[in-house]
Amino acid sequence: MSTPSIQIEQAPSVQYLLRLGDTALILGQRLGEWCGHAPVLEEDIALSNIALDLIGQSRALLTLVGQLGGQGLHEDQLAFLRDERDYRNATIVELPNGDFAATVLRNAMMATWFRLMWERLRESSDSELAAIAGKALKEARYHQHHSADWVVRLGDGTDESARRMRAALDTLWRYSAELFESDAVDSAAAANGLGPRWGALREPWHAEMRELLDEAKLPVPADSAFRSTGKTGVHSEHMGYILSDMQYLQRAYPGGAW
């Protein structure tokens, strides 16, 4: 590699923001893969639009990380020059897209989570984070509407579409547990008013997802003991591949811009 990796700070506030910023960044990157491949033109446009919103939200968060971290890091350095263990996204967003059913289900799960998160972050003690949340919340509402519509349409659709939605639920649901695990990082954030413990979203998220799955005539999966750990830097085997895609250009042509 011709570019040295960026080291990130271990301060809880930095970690807390990286978890949010990286979760938006990696989901945005995944959804970008649909560009030119979605089943219909309208969905191609929709998925790309959602990806753009997520990457825009991530840019704002990573810029804030660069300012708080005291190292003067630029959003691009943070997005493209970290090693895998220094990415703090939840594992669910790094999983391959799968089929369209899995894509819209993950979007519904994540948009619901982000909407609940942004609602709470509007009250952040950090005024910049509160401002980012105020804007992102409006965008997340559209993402949630759109993906929830699809979950119902496919779940309560044909035998084939329902079968695919069930398969998507089987694959994805267990990864939602990580989104509601609290640890020292978010305890610190909750203590100083930066943002909520992730665990605080568990009940409202489950209530909205239950309502959605009922509407879609899909079963609510049982909880399992499985826990993914992406937000602590320990990722699935898929993370390296997505980082190769994302980082190649900045590693090969440092500082390249167009």
Place this chain on the structure above:
Amino acid sequence: MMMNPAMRVTADEQRALRAWGVLHTVLDPEVPALSVCDLGIVRDVIPTDDGLEIVLTPTYSGCPATEVIEQSVIDAVNGAGLGPARVTLQRAPAWTTDWISDDGRRKLREYGIAPPSGDAAVAQERPIRLLPRQTIECPRCGSKNTERLSAFGSTACKSLYRCIACREPFEHFKPI
């Protein structure tokens, strides 16, 4: 020569006022029917010691036009001899389509884009809901017999509709 402080303020104010006039001619690259003022993204024009600070509020987090707009604003103000201009971004309060001027709404309709409807309409909707959706009036024939094709359109700020009456497709500026 002694400068009269009162006159200094007046000169600054005039410079800011002229800048507002210039900003009314800077068009949104994605919706070139609207100026940045019509769009409601210019928060303030502040005279500084050596130029002008223009405060803008971005529309969508991921809007690719944001940087183009910043540069167009700087070029226009500098071009009018009022610079050097610099742009600062202000995120809070978040931009809302409620800030699009009445004039802007009229221009949107004339341009073939249905203007955003209702105040903060989105905030009131339940996150999980299906049909019926909001009724959007066709900007071409005025019919309310329209249907949504896609929640997302050619840019982040628009969705796609079709008029059942005149059969024409059109875009709707999403309320946000």
